[in-house]
Amino acid sequence: MKTKKLIIGNWKMYPASLKDAKAKFTAIKKTAGKLVNVQTVICPPLVYVSELKKLVSGHRVVIGAQNAWFESEGAFTGEVSIAMLASVGAQYVIVGHSERRAMGESDELINKKVLAGVKAGIIVVLCVGERDRDPDGVYLKFITEQIKEALHGVQKKELKKIVIAYEPIWAIGKNAIHPSSPDDALEVSILIKRTLADLYGKDSSVIQVLYGGSVDAKNAWEFLLKSQVNGLLVGRASLDAKVFGEILKSADQIK
Ligand code: PGA
Numbered sequence: 453m454k455t456k457k458l459i460i461g462n463w464k465m466y467p468a469s470l471k472d473a474k475a476k477f478t479a480i481k482k483t484a485g486k487l488v489n490v491q492t493v494i495c496p497p498l499v500y501v502s503e504l505k506k507l508v509s510g511h512r513v514v515i516g517a518q519n520a521w522f523e524s525e526g527a528f529t530g531e532v533s534i535a536m537l538a539s540v541g542a543q544y545v546i547v548g549h550s551e552r553r554a555m556g557e558s559d560e561l562i563n564k565k566v567l568a569g570v571k572a573g574i575i576v577v578l579c580v581g582e583r584d585r586d587p588d589g590v591y592l593k594f595i596t597e598q599i600k601e602a603l604h605g606v607q608k609k610e611l612k613k614i615v616i617a618y619e620p621i622w623a624i625g626k627n628a629i630h631p632s633s634p635d636d637a638l639e640v641s642i643l644i645k646r647t648l649a650d651l652y653g654k655d656s657s658v659i660q661v662l663y664g665g666s667v668d669a670k671n672a673w674e675f676l677l678k679s680q681v682n683g684l685l686v687g688r689a690s691l692d693a694k695v696f697g698e699i700l701k702s703a704d705q706i707k
Contacts, residue, residue, distance in 0.1 A: 457676065457703040458615065458660055458683030460493040460577060461690025462518060462546060473500045477507055479693035480700075484513040487704040491683075493544050494690070498532055505541040516544030516577070519552055522561070522568035534565070538572045545569050546577045546685075548602060550621045559601035566602050570610045577685065578602050579664070580644070581619040585636075595640060596647045608655045615660045616644055617685040623665030625687060631671065634678035637663040641680045669698035676706050 461480070467473055473496055484492035492513040496504055498520075505515045521531035534545055547569060548562040562578070569576035580598040582591035599616065606614065618640045623632040641661050648656035663675045664685030672684060684703070690696045 455660070455682060456489055456491045457706065458491045458493070458662060459700055459703050460495060460516065460544065460546075460617075460662065460664075460683065460685045461696060462549070462664075462685055462687050463494065463496045463691055464518070464551070464687060465497055466691050470500055470503055473497075473504060474507065476691065476693055477504050480690075480696055481507065481509075481513050483693075483697035484700055485510065487512060487700055489704045489706075490700050492700060495544065495546055498537075501537065501542050502540040508541070514543045515541060516546065516575075517542045518546045518549065520545050520547075520565065520569075522564040524568070524572075534568045534572045534574055538574045542574060544575045544577055544615075546579060546617075548598075549579045550581060550619060550624060559598060562602050563604050566614070567605055570606060570613045573613070575613050575615060577615045577617055577662070579617045579619050579685070581621055581624075581640075581665070583621045585620075585622070592640075592643055595643060599644065599647050600651065603651065608652055611652060611655055612658045615662060615683075616648075617662040617664050618644060618681075619664040619685060625666075628666050631666040632663075634671075634674045637675055637679035637681065645680075667699065669695045669702070672699040673702040673706065676703055 493516045495516040495518045517537045520534040524533050524535040547565045566576050580595050585591050620632050622629045644661050660682040662683045662685050663681045667684045667686045668689045
């Protein structure tokens with residue numbers, strides 16, 4: 453069976469109003485709704501999740517969240533649980549994004565969130581990636597450990613609920629040191645698949661691996677074609693419906 457390309461837009465803390473968020477989502481849906489070879493997921497700020505969910509029609513473009521808390525309910529002022537997100541129709545949740553890790557999220561906390569996501573029946577998009585690349589390849593070990601710690605306790609039968617996004621921190625956002633090349637991403641996508649195979653054997657092949665970090669309309673096809681990834685996690689470029697539409701269309705054309 454042919455797997456659709458999975459293209460996830462991480463809107464971060466944009467846009468500033470619900471009105472703009474609805475307009476962007478509607479514009480993206482126009483393109484995404486036509487593409488048969490792409491599964492599009494938009495992860496808006498939490499407060500827009502249920503409103504944008506109302507604009508969803510069909511399955512080609514769905515809603516996810518950028519973060520959540522692992523307990524299903526309780527005295528956790530200011531937090532929203534994965535179970536709550538699932539109850540308002542979010543189908544994906546990003547866990548362990550480097551911007552969350554930079555705010556203090558540990559591998560242990562990320563593991564709890566992964567387990568909670570799987571339990572809630574939501575698809576967990578686990579982000580991993582190194583801050584820098586060193587000539588001795590210590591970063592490869594670092595990424596392997598991030599994966600092992602985050603997936604601790606996840607059972608084979610739950611693997612279809614896991615997606616892994618490789619996002620090298622040095623290639624993310626407008627302060628990116630330089631963009632990653634498809635070869636950089638290929639090296640790590642192979643490492644991720646090997647790590648997953650060590651952990652779970654051939655059952656691990658259901659886990660989709662994505663690339664993220666300065667993806668735009670010009671380089672998206674190259675990552676998809678050359679890096680052995682099944683999709684992309686897109687930040688800035690997902691906020692521009694035209695640019696994101698180009699990314700989605702190039703993904704749709706790749707066989
Ligand atoms: P970027 O962000 O595409 O703006 O580099 C990617 C991400 O942080 O998920």
